[in-house]
Amino acid sequence: MNDKDDIIPSEGAELADQGYSAAAEVGVIKARRTFAQNVWRGLKSAPPTALFGLTVISIYVIFAVFAPLLAPYGEAEIFPMSYAPWSEEFRFGTDQLGRDVMSRLIYGARNTVGIAFVTTLFAFIIGGGLGITAAINNNGWLDNLLSRSVDVLMAIPSLIFALILLSMFGANTLNLIIIIAVLDSTRVFRIARAVSLNVVVMDYVEAARLRGEKMFWILYREILPNIMPPLVAEFGLRFCFVFLTIAALSFLGVGIQPPTADWGSMVRETAGLIQFAEYDFTAAMTPMLPAAAIALLTVAVNFVVDWFLHKSSGLKD
């Protein structure tokens, strides 16, 4: 009903008793905001939690992109001293092979976050595409086939299923991405199908079908732009889950393989140091650093997603 307000020109009183003209109907049209203005408006009204989340995410992204420049040493560079204490030379000490922990933390941002991001993207392409297709084919054979297959996949606990598949196909990065993406796409399928069902019934989709448009056009041009807000929010959430799953798998030893630096496996490799807390507190903190990096990013993404969901839900307060 907001568009009612748009019809009222600011100097309505003078226009009130004039004849009719289609072009003048809207009266004074406000200039459209540019994308940058919209972003700025959004940021200005963002709650502190969301700003905190955005700041943290930006820092992670900077570290991921500029890892080779920011890290003091190479990702797999080995020094003669293993388990070196925190010092000027090695900010957070070295690990069991003598690799600089700080450098590996920085490269870990690139690997762990990057792989999680690519995996989530695949999950959305597969799940989103099939979900919208199922909605267009509402209750047809394709919809039923896809929906029931997804039900079957979702019935199996995903971490265990991922472990089985990884041990079957071998634990390399490509397999990891494909397996997690497929398993996670089931959740994306559900939400994409649900939100698309509301759009599929609109007249403009019918108009496109009457025009003779192909399925891909309807999916990509008519439906997708209208279901973006919930999908983007879901992307953030799914990213967290994928990220945690990969970290968990790496911790278990079937995730990202050495010598690639990765936070999950870093926790595992240095976990033993925790027991020396009473002798050298800083050394005991070493496994906590990658764990904290994982936790912080998860919290930050959730803050941003909460804000985004709130905005796209249209609730005022």
Added chain:
Amino acid sequence: MSEKNSGEKGDILLEMRDIVIDGYSDDRWHEIIKGVDITLRRGEILGLIGESGAGKSTLGLAAMGYARAGCRITSGSIIFDGMDLMKKSAAEKRALRGTRIAYVAQSAAASFNPAHQLIEQTVEATVRRGIKPEAEARADARKLYRDLQLPNPDTIGERYPHQVSGGQLQRVMTAMAMSARPDLIIFDEPTTALDVTTQVEVLASMRRIVEQFNTAAIYITHDLAVVAQMADFIKVLRYGVTIEDAETRKMLSSPEKEYTRSLWSVRSIDKKEERSDDIILKVDHIDASYTGSAKVLHDVSIEVPRGSTVAIVGESGSGKSTAARAITGLLPPSSGQILFNGKALPPTLKGRSVDQLQKIQMIYQMADTAMNPRHTVRDIIGRPLEFYLGLHGRARDDRLMELVEMIELNESFIDRYPGELSGGQKQRICIARALAADPELIICDEVTSALDQIVQKGILELLLRLQREFNLTYIFITHDIATVKAISDQIVVMFQGRVVEQGMKSEILSPPFPEYTELLLSSVPEMDPDWLTGLLKARAEGARATN
């Protein structure tokens, strides 16, 4: 509480002075109502009319001292029965609402709680405010149902909202408003969503009950003919200012302002009917049904001559939109066939060639949902140009400009999104999209029924002009007889999935009428304050005669 209100007829009940109301949009407050006065005496009905965005509803709600979310009453005084509502606390105002001031909303279906019985909702406010004990209130509600001529007045209250029709629901809401015997009722477009045949009954029962209890009312609508039946006085609003204020008969016979006259302008269009024997589309004895439900079309045959307008009229559920779906191929008929330019059209959408799809275009009732909100006007009109005519780049943009000018808009609209356009402009863009395909036949499904009178007139004139210029053929689906008179050559009357009659406009609109056509035609409100009274009398006599 007595049946009669305490005050005498003729005492001033509501006095609103210099009301200014702001609405919030685009990060700032705009004035929506700019200093309007209302004086209402007991037992009087005031009609508030104007197009959408005029501020009618906002003003109506302000009479209860209420402003919608995103609105605020910034100045003015609202004196209701000696009390200044502007100075009352929220709790004090709340105590008045539902007991001394009641509100009847436009969409009854959206206003009832689907999980409670009608009678519970009818008496809820009365019982909770302690005006009447529950048993007494329920007995009274049943009496009101009877007064409002609802079927089975003693048991209808036990039903749930989805179990009664829209017209019945609207009457139950009137009973709800009446339950506490308020001094003032605000009717906000109560019959806009109803069919003409239902509208007459609802109007008649509302008017009767308001007279019976000597209640004052504010009746908000955009339909002047409706308000003429109900109101003693009429106030015309536009952009939040009063345009004209007069006694009903005076307003109708000699309106002073140009704008007021334009409010019933659709009725001034008159197309000369043309006869043509070159049949472009022939719907040949088709039956159709939606999967898993009863047949909705029974042996429907329609002939559409080239270059003319065939209006399909009927109330909701008569099958007129289903007939359009069958023609477009969205709903394949179960028997019979559709001939286009003498050749049979494949029944399903998939079976038709791009060429066949191109020749039949469709314009929808709700321009809002017919255009993708994420596409600009350029995308919306440009797509059929690319898709059917293979135009790209400059050629496409040149043609786009021609089309936009054809629908009387200009270049500045091309990069706007539908959300930035008004209702009439949106519908024009939909017309341009249909035209872009270079069609021979355009199916217009209630294209003007969601628009204000003045905008309707503009759209209808545009369609007529385009028809003359491009020799277009229209199938015009509508329930509005004024529109039919304005633009059709031929008329098809449909009722319960069957064609009642088809013929030239002059033949259909002149007596003798088949029974259903008679009912439909006589139910259209006329710009005559005595029309409803006369009609009810005539119908009562007719009923007596048949008995």
